[in-house]
Amino acid sequence: MRWWLPDAGSTFAGPIDTLFLAILIITGIALVLVEVGLVTFVIRYRGRPGRKAFYTHGSTRAEVIWTAIPAVTMVALGLISNHYWVLIKGRRSVPPNAYHLGVHAKQFEWQITYPGPDEKLGTSDDFTVRNQLHVIVNQPTAVELTSEDVIHSFFVPEWRLKQDAVPGMHIIAWFQPTKTGEFELGCAELCGMGHYRMRAHVFVHTPEDYKAWVAQQIAAGGGGGGGGGSE
Amino acid sequence: MTTVAHARPDAHAEHAPMGFWRKYIFSTDHKIIGIQFLFVSLFFLLVGGLLAMQIRWQLGFPNTPMPGGKILPETYVASNGVILPEYYVQLVSMHGTFMVFFAIMPLLVGVYANFLIPLKIGAHDMAFPRINMASFWLALLAGLIMMTSFFVPNGPIRSGWTNYAPLAARPDLSGVTVGQMLWCIAIVVLGLSSVMGSLNYITTVINHRAPGMTWFRMPLSVWALFITAILGVLALPVLQGAAIMLLFDNVLGTHFFDPVAGGQALLWQHLFWFFGHPEVYILILPAMGMVSDIIANGSRKPIFGYHSMVFAIIGIAFLGWIVWGHHMFMSGMNPTLGSTFMVSTLLIAVPSAVKVFNWMGTMWRGNLRFHVPMLNAIGFVSMFTIGGLSGIFMAATPVDIPIHDTQFIVAHIHYVLFGGSLFALFAAITYWYPKMFGRMMSTGLGKAHFWLTFLFYNLTFFPMHIIGMGGQMRRIYDPTIYDFLKPQQPLNVFISYAAFALFAVQFLFAFNFLWSLKFGKKAPQNPWDDNGMEWSLPNPAPHGNWERTPNVYRGPYEFSSPEAEARGTDFLPQYVKLPTDRDPAPVPVPAAGH
């Protein structure tokens, strides 16, 4: 049973989790203020015989204070968030050395296209695997998201990465895995009755393992149902 | 030059006694229409709740036969009574649709805008009573159309209450045919009803205020309902237009949202959320307004910072128009646009802060009376704060990346809509029940209902934040097929039990509501010692409200004022004329030339 975000699996996890914590603290303070305030008022000012309410229409000073403080906090929060937002999702944020994969979503499976030995997409030696995403650890990777039919959403919790795949659009999302191992890729946008089982396996390899896997795929004639999570 | 107001065209003259049908069914009396709305939308609230229970069963106990599931047709459940994936998606979609469009919106706007506005501003009725009646019957019609979609082949929509295209636009992809059309038609009809209602409220507030009821003597509830009506009049037509285009995509083969022929999938999202976010403020502002009245009454103090409360309402309503993109951060929308939407969204925390802190300021050094409405109002403040604060997480774009479309969002939805709107409604229903039916609701039952609801509600929805952080997506039929979700399944089970309990205790309220209709104790004229104009009338108020247009002598929140103390009470109604008060200038009627 986990009470926090999943373990960090990509370089995004750092800033995002910190930001999450920061907001948790800010809002936590606000929350405690409000709830504790309410409880104390409820107890201290509960109606008792002979008690008189204090007749006032408000205090401009107090109101200015509790307008200004949230305003400042929010603007600051906005600026900080935007800094990371641009780094993560900005149209120009994809690193030049990123390793590009094609991810084609359709009801209800993921078709991942690998560039093959020449490391270039859209060439003859590309091969496609169903519901299996193999990537290299610490290697900036860019997935070029397209969709066959409806809107799907590429979601790997450990990577703190989510991006819709929209029919008619060609969206590039990038990430840099920091942990080898096996993860899960889920679909986060309702895409029909099969939405819940639109799931793929994610394998983060060391460069060597990845090369080996590619070689083995080529040998096997590439493509096809690469087994795995296609229930 | 101005002449004295003559009796309003809608004054009591035409309010002669009439037969049962004209009086209770095809009534044009705003109070009766409000009550009609009340019963209908409580029924739809029950429907929404029943759907929710099935959702919880599935999420808590995937592929175990649902008790009584066997009675459902085999298009919905397997022969052994296990919910089918299609049906689950339909449950979620219709739950959201019914709760938002047919339960909470009619409850807040249909019931209380109708019931309160004329009573609180001293008007004899709405500006257009017949349009008002039409608005109710259209709303009912829309609800029934939406209901029938359960009984047509392939059942209701399968694309969430948001109906994202192209899924919703392509029967071949969604597997829904008639259901989708019915959804669109129902929404168009509902939109019509809302626009009719709203333009009624706007005109009434602007043109039918009693002498002395200046803008800044209006209770905050009226202010909120007025601003809400403006939102409604401007937002719903957009949804209607979108729904019509979606309908045409389904039946006429148009290509608005169909990328294959050059349509744009994101266009639907823009149209929907451009309506959708003002809509969520339609669902909260009236609640805020009524809670303000109740908290002032319960604290026996003037509302803290009346003017800033008004401007906060206006501010929220205005900002509500420029934040819709925060629902689309992950949709592939231009990231620069995302930045601007983030900032505007975060700014909404400011007017909301003003409201929350002013409510606390109102209770501060008050003389609190914990009657049932007050309890629920306090519940509203504390719970809405949680919901609002979780909104801040999602508003910060980077943080929204992991939690978008997870149960974290679901937690937010319910903290603002149940913890917010619905608690406010429990308060409002209890508070104005005597004005509606002339009887009080049982206090004991009311308190029991409040505390139990408060408890189980938090047990149900708070853990959703955690499983959302854990990554459980929304609208998934069976979380357990994901390995990373298996460990937190016990929490889902826990939530489900809590939800069943939550549903069960709602029947305390249902019982209290229905039982008191007949057996509740007779209500005194001013049961809550309140200042509102409505309490100058007998309970229930007669058709046409006042014999002669009443005069208003002061603001709505004169609790514990020196004048009041002088009278040996702690409240001073707006309609009471003190020897020191001069009559307000009679409503000036511009003579020829205007």
Add this chain to the structure above:
Amino acid sequence: MTHATQTIDQMRPPFPAEPGAGVYSNKLGMWVFLASDVMFFTALIGSYIVLRFGAPGEWAKPGAVLNVPLTAFNTFLLICSSVSMVKAYAAIQDGKKYFLRPVPGKLLRDGGLKFWLLVTMICGAAFVSVQLVEYFKLVHHGFTPAGFRDGSLLAGEAAADPVKYGLAVAGLYGSSFFTMTGFHGFHVTCGVISMTYLYFTKVLPEKYSPQDYRGIEVIGLYWHFVDLVWIILFTIVYLI
């Protein structure tokens, strides 16, 4: 027929107005409704603009698919109906409840409320019928909300000259064209129906007077708005 000598404000109804907005409720209500109608057309027209901007190809050249002369005539009809509407309003302001009345020394007879409102209704009805004819022609030639019907006349011509006929985006073209003009036509129809209703229940019985002609002013506002929308539509749908 301008009343330079008249001293009272001719542009403000002479009968009691409610406080607040300073206009009587029906008029205020109509204005609020028009505001919401603006948002409705925003959804339709806005989508058209957005789709056309993002379209994968060029729109059909003006007049290639649609019959502009016919529609120009239709536009003319609607403008006339608008002016006749406002003449009806002026007529009742001056208390002219009659249909036509000869003016000594003038060749033309002077029109009253009954005349001008009837003209408006006829123009409106004519507009709708012409639009229906246009629709039938278009569909017959193969232009449908879904685009060019394959095997149809237009489809053939479009295949021959894809640029002129905007073949690539025919689907969007059909969708937006029929939806926008269709809902405008629907508005016109509603206007004609309600005017006919007023004509028989209020105008013919001479219920309106210079002291009270709210119905005429309110329906007039609606009618002019519908005309206004058409002015925009005609330009952006047919001429651009």
Add this chain to the structure above:
Amino acid sequence: MTTPTTTHKRPNYMLIWLYLFIMTVAEVSLAFELPLSRNVKLLLLLFLAVWKALLVALFFMHLKFERWRLRLIFIIPLPLAAILVTAAIMEKVF
């Protein structure tokens, strides 16, 4: 509210009708006859359309003679419409 000191004279509706008519003719001929670049045409056409719309709103709908309170009701939706369209277009052009 007291009667304003200014009294409005009724505009000559027939004249406005003439304007509208002429501008419509102008639009059609502009769109088909004149050998102008597409964008210039576009601007001119939109300009004419807005002008005509304004004539109708100001004179036929009497907005010219109404109080600001009433004009506002009609003006408020326009910026909202603009916001919606610009935001939705940003998808394609950035």
